[in-house]
């Protein structure tokens with residue numbers, strides 16, 4: 001990304017004119033082209049009728065395009081892409097879709113250090129279905145020991161893990177975990193909420209059976225739509241938790257049959273404006289290129305990280321090696337995190353407070369490709385003035 005097209009990118013995100021927005025690990029803003037695409041879709045429905053044959057044809061081709069783009073984004077087949085509402089939705093499709101047997105066990109990474117969306121569904125199974133939950137020990141950055149993982153996988157049924165952590169930004173060695181899962185016949189679920197749209201993903205290299213992520217974080221899409229990847233080989237292992245006219249058929253003799261993937265897992269999906277928006281956003285992200293996005297994000301994140309680290313009284317969290325983390329930059333200081341976030345916001349800087357484990361909270365900055373080096377310096381200087 002050159003300086004010239006950085007300027008163009010900033011124009012595509014009106015938020016950059018008003019504030020320093022670095023809360024992209026929660027919800028990222030949408031580029032103008034996404035807003036225009038959604039508006040055009042709504043106008044088409046208003047002018048041609050929301051269920052006329054021309055709109056229906058358009059929707060069919062739109063959903064096809066969206067699945068194709070997702071397949072390019074994560075390296076899968078379009079038929080393996082299920083449209084859902086959120087990451088949480090995708091996780092629950094797995095947690096509630098597998099026919100668990102007494103004595104089954106699930107491996108997770110230091111439970112409470114995971115985002116609760118990727119912990120509570122597994123915890124509930126352990127409390128209601130007699131499934132054992134094995135929790136990997138973790139260090140301060142959230143990393144675990146491969147030897148312990150190898151041991152825990154023996155005889156287990158599934159391992160569930162974030163691709164990168166929402167609190168420290170640490171990138172997990174998912175390809176190694178995938179290899180261990182395959183060798184030990186485990187299913188592997190990856191929560192890619194903090195990676196889709198910010199680092200390259202290849203589900204075949206990772207070797208996971210399932211993955212979920214939202215449209216509205218690093219992909220800069222609208223809220224209310226997310227993606228669930230379900231590999232062909234594992235789709236039959238999931239009993240769809242819901243059933244309806246769009247996911248199953250009923251024969252004249254009363255036989256119920258699920259439709260083929262992805263329809264069997266996609267009951268009554270109607271968020272077409274969201275699909276139009278997400279398709280436009282993914283097209284935008286893919287045009288910029290994931291390698292360019294990664295290198296741009298890390299430049300800004302590294303500047304911010306290094307400037308914050310110089311401030312007396314600040315403790316940085318997350319791996320020191322930038323190759324082992326995303327652009328998430330988390331710190332604690334003598335100042336209370338919540339009031340720090342509020343004060344920054346009153347100075348037009350939007351960051352977030354997040355749990356960093358053991359009941360502690362930190363301040364999280366999550367810069368994306370429309371943020372600049374100058375903004376990183378501005379954030380560090382404001383933080384310094386608040387300590």
Ligand SMILES: Cc1ncc(COP(=O)(O)O)c(C=O)c1O
Pocket residue numbers: 025026085086087088089115117118162164165166191193194213214226
């Ligand atoms: C790692 C991780 N998993 C899951 C979620 C929940 O995502 P969603 O709102 O799409 O369900 C988040 C949200 O911040 C997250 O960071």
